[in-house]
Amino acid sequence: MRLREHFGIFCATFLVLATWFSPPVSAQDNKRPDLVLKGDAACTRCHNEGSEFPVLAIGKTPHGTGADARTPTCTSCHGVSETHVRKPRDAIERPRPDILFGRGSPTASHSQDAACLSCHEGGKRMHWSLSMHAGRDTTCTSCHQVHAQHDPVRDKTTQAAVCLNCHKEQRAQISRPHRHPILEGKVACSDCHNPHGSAGPKNMVRDSVNDTCYQCHMEKRGPFVRSHQPVQEDCSICHNPHGTTLPSLLKIRSPFLCQSCHEPTGHRARLAQLGIGSTGANFEARGCMNCHTQIHGSNNPQDLSNTRGLRR
């Protein structure tokens, strides 16, 4: 009897002390508490900020906003990953998570994307599955840093550097003297392109190249009394929006650009030459536009002094 009493007292004392001195535990189980996301204790017991793959910074991001019921858990994106959490006895190395992102991932690109698209498939990502990026195995994490508060591709001052990692031609072009203010962070790649795919050509944010340009250059839209056909069709016939050494971001300098379409009669067939002379000032200053000033179209209904040629 005394033995049982002593044993009961010992057990009660142990329980009180254990409860008093033990760390806070989850109400659901007796394991480590979650640090950022629901159920992340299994992950954060290894992945703290001192580990090779720190994860806690996700708490600084919308993905780490626990009050939003839609906030994912670690396993929402990486899969349950049972063998990664509990390394099998016979495994020499710890198996990777079920879904792994980034370079060298064995997870198929569409499976990586599916983890993100399970929440983000609508809106501006509606056309992702048909985009060139998706078709060339460019995954969401090829561009986005999901665990960081500052995702460079979502900041217009740092976005271009991410895009130019692959788009090497544009890396040189955006530094040309005639360009958009991309380096200054006043225009971002995503002002014109939707990298997630769109119904327009070249991933344009609007339905056409022109509609995209009109967002800032609406004075070129017209229609005009006197229109210029390529202007109405596609701005990029004459302009390279990423930058050139030619004024107005022209692809080819006047008069050679103009002479690539216009029938070679009269002054249209003249040689390019410095100065004015008999050749008509077609190379210096504004080139052919020294006279044909309204090259994008004119809304002047009169024709005084033969000005119908986009001259006033």
Next chain:
Amino acid sequence: MNGLGIAGLRLATVSAAVAVSVATVRADGSTDEVSALRAPDSRVEIGGGHVDSDNGNFGKYTGLNEQGEYLLLDADINRREDDSGSWLRLRVRNAGLDSREIRIEQERQGSWSYYLEYNEIPRFEPLTVTTGVVGIGGPNLSTAGAASEVEFESKRKRLDLGLTLNSLASSKWGFSFDFRNEEKKGERIFGVGTPGGNRFNFTPEPLDSTISLIEGTFRYTDRKFQFAGGYYGTMFRNDPKALTWDYGDANLLALSPLALPPDNESHQVHVSGGYSFSPAVRGTFKAAYTLATQDDTFILPSVSGRTDLGGRIETTLLQAGISARPMPNLSITGNLRYEDRDDRTPVVQYIVPAGANNTWDGFNEPRDIETTHGKLEASYGLPGGVRAIGEVQYEKKERNTFTYRSVSHRDTTEEMTYTAALRRTMSDTLTGGISYAHADRFGSDFRQNILFNSNAAGSNVFAPLHYADRQRDKVRVSLNWFPTDPLSLQVYVDEISDRYDGDRDGSGGGPRRGEQRVFALDAGYRFSENWQGSLWYNRNEYRWENAIPGVAYDTSSNEGDSYGAGLRGRLHARLEAGVDLSYSEVEDRWNQESLSGVPVPSQLPVATTRQARLNLFGNYTLEENSGIRFDYIYDQYSTDDVTWGGWGPGGTGSYSDGTVIREPSPQKLHFVGVQYFHRFQ
């Protein structure tokens, strides 16, 4: 100083500091360190900068274009209430510069959000203008005689606001509204000219316009089906509508007034959606109808009796696509896009031609363009993480025309493109791809150009560059190699060769060839945990060949070499620093080879443009959450482009009013900036 692209280390600094401070997270996670790790960071920077000389190129878009001192003030504030999931974000960039911007955003994550943004986008004209023209920036110009240097500047002041509601009737329904109002004011270099006596006047264009964009979209999102539909409207308002001048030059006075861009607007309704038939099959679509109008009052009376154009363009867009993985290794995508731009502007005779044999008849020319584009792509997974890709694209464009033309026309152009590619992405050491594409553009017969009144044959020699038959070959190679852990190498080659059949009469005239070649090499190396460096090189080449029968075979080329190097790391426990160096040299050449037997009088000079920039930066930590940021920039720009070189009194071409425009070269400047920064949560 975010706008200068020189703040690259900012986040690295924050991350590293936090990482050090929490290297020992306690098992229960109840420490302040853990709270700090998961709470959003904020940062404020304030300081000053000095530019040592006036410049046109460096400060064109920032406002750092004049010698002097500048206030540097930036802030990035992020607050979150964990209990409610409410965010408050405030971003201030370049507050002390002409490129200032501020954005405030509040959000109850998952429920609603709104933002308000003010943004100034300046453009300081890099050319120097010495002129006696007065009234610049306004609609009426005259000359005062005495010339002086005048600064040209335009600035966009943009106000954006938006509202998003994520849960309307249910969590699946949402609504977003965005509005932008952008005022653009200033003046830009502009001129008028007439062959009558070779007279050219400098007539700066006043800029005083407003662009408005308004968009409202309803969204429905569930696991299988997503839908969006709404309205997108745009509006352009311009004032003044006409530019007049009187410099006492009868030849040029006849051109006054000049019509400035007219008011116009557009209204679009659109629906788009996507449906996932299964995890492996998804379809998407978009349909949109846009009405664009332009009915601004003419600046002068018209013999047509109309007081405005009555411009009306209706555009219909239909797009549908599907992607599928019928087998684990096989992916197929198909996309069809149809756009009909129907210009319904009334066709009226605005000018009554006086004589015969004109290439025009005085009617306005509304432009209809109908585009059909289809694409089918198959991708098959091979062993070793390699994918084989085959793609076929077809595009057909149908354009309208008019009886009398100065440019040749065919009703239809079609283009077939075939692409084959191999790509490897799933590898730790070597990824990349190689692709080859061949495109063939052809079309219907060209119509005969005839002349007004006589109906005699006009000139029928050229096929315009976007109408001409074309054979295009394109090769692209990209490799990402990680031979050892600290070393990464990237090689990129892109080559396009176009062969045009740009003549209509067998003369060999018109567009002949186009070439583009890009070569890029990148290397990155991580010397240690604290130091990393990078090198890169770009070679860009473009070439365009066009012939004028009996006159000249013209070749325009643009060849540039660009180099870059970067190094950044930790010099001391408190000091992080870095350096970026870039240099580019671009040559433009224009060669005219005589086809007339008479030598070309003189070849055009080669234009060489050089740009170099050295950027040093550092962050010195004073206390745990504060420090000093230091920036130094040396920028050099030079060009011998003759665009404006001879354009002025003393040259062979001159603005008749005496205006002289020049591009200063070389331009060299030093910039030094020092900012105190404070981090907090």
